[in-house]
Amino acid sequence: MKTILITGGAGFIGSHVVREFVLKYPAYKIINLDALTYAGNLENLKDIEDLPNYHFIKADIVDAKQVLEIFEKHQPEGVIHLAAESHVDRSITNPLEFVMTNVIGTVNLLNAAKHSWKGKYEGKRFHHVSTDEVFGALGDEGFFTETTKYDPHSPYSASKASSDHFVRAYHDTYGLPIVLTNCSNNYGPNHFPEKLIPLCIHNILNNKPLPIYGDGKYTRDWLFVIDHAKAIDLVFHEGKNGDSYNVGGFNEWKNIDLVKELCKQMDEKLGRPLGTSEQLITFVKDRPGHDLRYAIDATKMNKELGWKPSVTFEEGLSITIDWFLANQKWLDNVTSGDYQNYYNNQYSH
Numbered sequence: 001m002k003t004i005l006i007t008g009g010a011g012f013i014g015s016h017v018v019r020e021f022v023l024k025y026p027a028y029k030i031i032n033l034d035a036l037t038y039a040g041n042l043e044n045l046k047d048i049e050d051l052p053n054y055h056f057i058k059a060d061i062v063d064a065k066q067v068l069e070i071f072e073k074h075q076p077e078g079v080i081h082l083a084a085e086s087h088v089d090r091s092i093t094n095p096l097e098f099v100m101t102n103v104i105g106t107v108n109l110l111n112a113a114k115h116s117w118k119g120k121y122e123g124k125r126f127h128h129v130s131t132d133e134v135f136g137a138l139g140d141e142g143f144f145t146e147t148t149k150y151d152p153h154s155p156y157s158a159s160k161a162s163s164d165h166f167v168r169a170y171h172d173t174y175g176l177p178i179v180l181t182n183c184s185n186n187y188g189p190n191h192f193p194e195k196l197i198p199l200c201i202h203n204i205l206n207n208k209p210l211p212i213y214g215d216g217k218y219t220r221d222w223l224f225v226i227d228h229a230k231a232i233d234l235v236f237h238e239g240k241n242g243d244s245y246n247v248g249g250f251n252e253w254k255n256i257d258l259v260k261e262l263c264k265q266m267d268e269k270l271g272r273p274l275g276t277s278e279q280l281i282t283f284v285k286d287r288p289g290h291d292l293r294y295a296i297d298a299t300k301m302n303k304e305l306g307w308k309p310s311v312t313f314e315e316g317l318s319i320t321i322d323w324f325l326a327n328q329k330w331l332d333n334v335t336s337g338d339y340q341n342y343y344n345n346q347y348s349h
């Protein structure tokens with residue numbers, strides 16, 4: 001029996017990773033450690049919560065003592081660390097929260113792993129899940145590879161870059177067995193509606209403006225979340241100790257083109273005349289320090305581990321929209337919280 005601690009397992013990406021591991025590895029004991037902040041939601045795991053190899057612990061990784069107690073009690077051999085504050089706009093208004101969870105929280109986990117593994121690293125692994133935003137912004141050309149220098153710009157990406165450095169530092173200094181993954185923009189079922197795609201789906205359904213920052217020519221690479229979960233499984237089990245892997249969809253979209261594609265699919269699925277949703281597109285004030293373009297070279301994942309995305313973007317988007325249409329109650333529940341007020345006040349102080 002192998003015990004794996006997955007942090008942030010009630011969040012968007014985390015819940016897909018928990019489901020992948022719980023279903024694929026019935027002999028593993030999967031512990032989901034999550035603080036259940038505004039973005040964490042146990043509804044995301046309703047379908048697997050009664051399975052015998054799934055366990056949930058409500059805890060905050062910022063609490064070093066609690067984290068250590070959990071390690072001492074459950075003795076996990078593996079850690080997959082996804083717990084993080086993830087929304088760039090929030091990091092602009094409250095950077096300290098990002099330092100606490102993303103930096104201090106990560107160091108607390110590293111300390112607990114180091115303490116409980118006591119130098120016996122055979123069969124142990126700490127997998128840190130990070131972002132392509134640590135590499136900074138690209139111009140119109142080029143891709144981020146695993147050797148691209150870090151150049152974070154937002155408080156969010158600075159906090160994730162710092163956590164990546166700490167993970168590598170614990171490998172280099174104490175020999176902790178680690179792997180890292182840096183992913184591009186995820187999308188899919190259960191995506192919290194503060195992010196571009198689910199926000200637009202929510203707003204189309206509620207006939208609200210679709211806010212496009214700046215001129216809408218900012219470019220992101222989009223990765224279907226279930227493909228990401230499968231990539232994490234591969235790297236966790238087969239990645240080289242100390243290595244990092246870039247996980248991307250080979251799928252770049254300018255924000256405005258992506259939102260137009262989304263509007264088209266929404267109109268088709270809702271049986272509305274084509275062009276109805278596009279009328280909601282509204283150009284708004286830009287995000288401060290907005291990175292122009294992210295693009296990931298995921299060749300290493302493909303060559304070394306045989307991973308590649310399983311769906312095209314159009315297919316993945318269609319699956320995503322269908323999920324949101326079938327789960328409007330989920331959407332209503334998560335959008336009835338305080339975070340809506342945050343949107344109304346964005347960048348106002």
Ligand SMILES: Cc1cn([C@H]2C[C@H](O)[C@@H](COP(=O)(O)OP(=O)(O)O[C@H]3O[C@H](C)C(=O)[C@H](O)[C@H]3O)O2)c(=O)[nH]c1=O
Nearest residue numbers: 086087088131132184185194195196211212213218255
């Ligand atoms: C919310 C919103 C966003 N945007 C723009 C801003 C970006 O250029 C793009 C995507 O924004 P979003 O906030 O959805 O995601 P990113 O800022 O690219 O970051 C995301 O992908 C990386 C990899 C992570 O690591 C982050 O955790 C994750 O949040 O749409 C708009 O134009 N309007 C909006 O209302």
